[in-house]
Amino acid sequence: MPSLRLEAQERDTMKLTSILTKVLMALTGLAWFGFLIGHLTGNFLIYSGPEAFDAYGRGLRELLHGLVVYLTEIALAVFFITHMVMGIKTSLKNREARKQGYATSGNSGQSTLASRTMLVGGVIIAVFLVLHLYQFRMQWKHDDPSDSLWGLTVGTIAHPAIGGFYVLAMAFLGMHLSHGFGSAFQTLGIFKPTWRDGLRKAGRGLGWIIALGFASFPVWAMLTQKV
Ligand code: HEM
DSSP: OHHHHHHHHHHHHHHHHHHHHHHHHHHHHHHHHHHHHHHHHHHGGGGGOHHHHHHHHHHHHHGGGGHHHHHHHHHHHHHHHHHHHHHHHHHHHHHHHHHTTOOOSTTGGGOOHHHHTHHHHHHHHHHHHHHHIIIIITTOOTTOTTOOHHHHHHHHHTSHHHHHHHHHHHHHHHHHHHHHHHHHHHHHTOSOGGGHHHHHHHHHHHHHHHHHHHHHHHHHHHHHOOO
């Protein structure tokens, strides 16, 4: 009898840990989603030319003496690491469960390309992000008026190897976001069961709109700029 109670307690603890993991993943993923919408909106100024984009970049960097960018970056780094660690753990656990012939996640019956590529897509997005921050965040000297962020950005992504990798990374971002957005809302349980399909579809659409928006910059740069 005591061992049965112990087993039940163990099961409850595992269930709670799994729910907490999912909630943390959903919240950190949604925070990044919010950042991406803002980042994409600002990036559309690339199409307005160097003056507008550089003024926007400098304005952001100098907001509250750089404090806004600094705090945003710390928050994004914490969210990203939390999301990645929890995501790898969940993926490995689900893979182990599938090997043993049973499923731990409630939606394993509706496996899609997007849901199956969450781990590999996440790793590609992480590699993209390291390259991306090195290329733009570290290379641009915003306090040097002769250094143009537009010139650096467009000149970099117009290069076929870099632009091509950006487009590939955005394809994975689209899959990741399209699946993740629906899952996050499902986890947080903030919609009624009758809203479920609608929100999943909306999440899928929104994820792809964001990814296509980002992919449009390297495609445009590769087609119109000489390197
Ligand atoms: C493909 C199109 C993209 C372009 C042209 C682009 C452009 C840029 C530029 C120019 C900066 C530097 C801003 C600065 O130094 O103040 C930047 C920063 C950043 N980008 Fe992107 N970006 C793109 C996609 C993405 C994606 C898909 C992600 C995330 C998955 C991302 C995440 C970031 C982050 C975290 C920063 C640093 C933000 C900060 O310093 O506050 N970017 N991006």
